[in-house]
Amino acid sequence: MNQANLSTPVANPRRGSLQRTLLTVALILLACLAPTVLYPTFLMKGLCFALFAMAFNLLIGYVGLLSFGHAAFFGAAAYIVGHALKVWGLPVELALVIATLSSAFLGTIVGWLAIRRQGIYFAMITLALSQVVYFVALQAPQTGGEDGLQAIPRGYLFGLFDLSDSMVLYYVVLAIFLACFFMMQRIVSSPFGEVLRAIRDNEPRAVSLGYQVDHYKLLAFTLSAGLSGLAGALKAIVFQIASLSDVHWHASGEVVLMTLLGGIGTAMGPVVGAFTYAALQNYLAPFGSWVFIIQGVVFVLCVLVFRDGIVGLLGRIRNRIGFN
Amino acid sequence: MSDYILETQGLGKAFGGFMAVKDVALKVRPNTVHALIGPNGAGKTTVFNLLTKFMPPTSGHIYFKGKEITQMTPVQVARLGLVRSFQISAVFSGLTVFENLRVALARPLGLSFKFWRSLDSLKSTDARANELIEAVGLTEFRDTRAADLAYGRKRALELATTLALDPELVLLDEPMAGLGQEDIAGISKLIQALKADRTVIMVEHNLSVVADLSDTITVLQRGEILAEGDYASVSSDKRVIEAYLGGDYE
Numbered sequence: 001m002n003q004a005n006l007s008t009p010v011a012n013p014r015r016g017s018l019q020r021t022l023l024t025v026a027l028i029l030l031a032c033l034a035p036t037v038l039y040p041t042f043l044m045k046g047l048c049f050a051l052f053a054m055a056f057n058l059l060i061g062y063v064g065l066l067s068f069g070h071a072a073f074f075g076a077a078a079y080i081v082g083h084a085l086k087v088w089g090l091p092v093e094l095a096l097v098i099a100t101l102s103s104a105f106l107g108t109i110v111g112w113l114a115i116r117r118q119g120i121y122f123a124m125i126t127l128a129l130s131q132v133v134y135f136v137a138l139q140a141p142q143t144g145g146e147d148g149l150q151a152i153p154r155g156y157l158f159g160l161f162d163l164s165d166s167m168v169l170y171y172v173v174l175a176i177f178l179a180c181f182f183m184m185q186r187i188v189s190s191p192f193g194e195v196l197r198a199i200r201d202n203e204p205r206a207v208s209l210g211y212q213v214d215h216y217k218l219l220a221f222t223l224s225a226g227l228s229g230l231a232g233a234l235k236a237i238v239f240q241i242a243s244l245s246d247v248h249w250h251a252s253g254e255v256v257l258m259t260l261l262g263g264i265g266t267a268m269g270p271v272v273g274a275f276t277y278a279a280l281q282n283y284l285a286p287f288g289s290w291v292f293i294i295q296g297v298v299f300v301l302c303v304l305v306f307r308d309g310i311v312g313l314l315g316r317i318r319n320r321i322g323f324n
Numbered sequence: 325m326s327d328y329i330l331e332t333q334g335l336g337k338a339f340g341g342f343m344a345v346k347d348v349a350l351k352v353r354p355n356t357v358h359a360l361i362g363p364n365g366a367g368k369t370t371v372f373n374l375l376t377k378f379m380p381p382t383s384g385h386i387y388f389k390g391k392e393i394t395q396m397t398p399v400q401v402a403r404l405g406l407v408r409s410f411q412i413s414a415v416f417s418g419l420t421v422f423e424n425l426r427v428a429l430a431r432p433l434g435l436s437f438k439f440w441r442s443l444d445s446l447k448s449t450d451a452r453a454n455e456l457i458e459a460v461g462l463t464e465f466r467d468t469r470a471a472d473l474a475y476g477r478k479r480a481l482e483l484a485t486t487l488a489l490d491p492e493l494v495l496l497d498e499p500m501a502g503l504g505q506e507d508i509a510g511i512s513k514l515i516q517a518l519k520a521d522r523t524v525i526m527v528e529h530n531l532s533v534v535a536d537l538s539d540t541i542t543v544l545q546r547g548e549i550l551a552e553g554d555y556a557s558v559s560s561d562k563r564v565i566e567a568y569l570g571g572d573y574e
């Protein structure tokens with residue numbers, strides 16, 4: 001459906017979709033082979049970030065809502081999955097479901113309070129409410145305070161697959177990620193997704209067509225929060241830790257950055273942005289606190305040089321080559 | 325039941341201490357084009373906002389088809405069949421012409437929360453969408469993004485989207501603003517055709533359009549009704565001439 005964003009009509013839509021299918025298959029193969037070259041942990045971090053950014057992109061890219069509190073959903077689910085595995089000893093698939101649903105539920109509450117507001121007010125309310133979650137995480141006895149929840153057991157998926165093996169875990173994370181990726185593609189190209197884009201483009205007009213826009217925004221917010229939660233829960237299982245940094249507003253800022261970096265409102269943007277960001281973090285680690293400054297500069301450059309993100313830039317390059 | 329599809333009594337709107345609309349009693353007969361004219365700032369758009377509930381009135385009552393709608397929400401009145409367009413052309417710019425219409429047609433199907441369904445589930449609206457696109461002469465732009473349309477075509481798209489809801493009462497806020505002569509003729513014809521099974525209330529500055537299309541004209545000035553009647557009587561009204569020549573009309 002992003003074809004609609006090209007101002008030139010696509011001559012043969014069937015050829016376009018064949019190309020897209022081939023590209024998708026190639027990317028999935030690449031993802032399957034990637035751990036033979038790159039560290040599985042790095043790849044899993046990228047996938048968790050990508051899922052998080054994808055969930056965030058549903059709001060910013062398709063509803064036009066800038067949430068500055070998404071760390072609350074990411075981090076809360078990390079704690080919940082950690083608690084469910086470590087204290088309750090639940091099976092990992094059940095722990096993931098509980099964590100995801102809890103974040104979705106938290107998202108419904110936060111969303112309900114925030115969606116009546118627009119623009120910067122919306123961002124501020126989501127930030128304020130996520131700070132409440134941060135405060136709870138800091139104070140509650142179950143979260144381990146400054147230490148967080150450490151040594152979270154990974155367990156066995158369906159009692160069969162030993163997740164303490166990083167390669168096994170990688171393929172599980174990849175499978176979940178892909179399932180979410182395709183689900184997201186379906187959401188944005190569903191009747192619901194079309195209404196979301198309409199609301200993003202012109203909210204009063206959507207109202208005048210009889211759409212109860214708040215209900216659509218709330219459902220989008222809930223879906224986004226739930227998927228952010230799944231991302232946070234997976235990250236907690238991968239790193240076997242849930243900590244304050246997951247609920248900190250820095251994490252809310254990071255997901256904004258990743259999504260903008262990759263390109264908002266596109267399918268691949270959040271994925272590209274998340275991996276670029278994860279790579280930057282890794283390779284810049286030796287620079288210590290300079291990381292923040294370098295990230296800041298990269299970010300400013302991105303916004304100035306290619307506003308539609310890396311994916312937008314690639315698209316323009318492809319178009320130019322295609323036309324010559 | 326009254327003879328009017330829309331009726332207001334003592335309608336008023338204050339912004340702070342400033343009365344933008346004062347004691348307006350509108351009476352709109354069904355299957356007519358009713359024009360609302362007046363100098364800039366007279367309160368025409370505000371009246372539209374009140375009628376469609378985009379703003380709550382400070383005082384007064386609004387009746388649509390004999391039923392009081394004063395306390396309703398914008399969504400409720402839209403679903404009752406009172407649909408507005410906007411002074412600044414309102415289209416979904418990131419959507420194609422076809423998608424704009426599909427959004428308007430899809431709502432009554434009750435599928436629009438189904439985020440797991442594909443857009444194919446809206447296929448039943450395709451024929452009607454194409455029909456409306458053709459009616460406003462946009463067939464060759466069916467798959468063009470609304471943002472890439474020329475202004476006149478955006479206006480046409482907006483009109484088609486409004487009609488997609490099959491409203492009984494259509495409120496058009498300056499449908500001709502910013503249009504060239506050719507587009508004006510086209511849109512005029514469309515509005516004229518609407519009268520067959522709908523009612524139109526139209527804010528319009530282009531007086532020749534008003535003269536051609538309207539059955540009744542209400543002249544607003546500083547939030548109050550100054551005169552009302554058909555074109556001949558209104559245009560010969562001394563106070564109206566004064567208001568228009570008095571300098572605050574641009």
Ligand SMILES: Nc1ncnc2c1ncn2[C@@H]1O[C@H](COP(=O)(O)OP(=O)(O)O)[C@@H](O)[C@H]1O
Nearest residue numbers: 339343344362363364365366367368369370371
């Ligand atoms: N939301 C608002 N807040 C304050 N004043 C407003 C608002 N909307 C309109 N007005 C004022 O009400 C008056 C009537 O405006 P409007 O209805 O837009 O006039 P028209 O459409 O006839 O040109 C103007 O003086 C305008 O400044």
Ligand SMILES: [Mg+2]
Nearest residue numbers: 368369370411
């Ligand atoms: Mg106006």
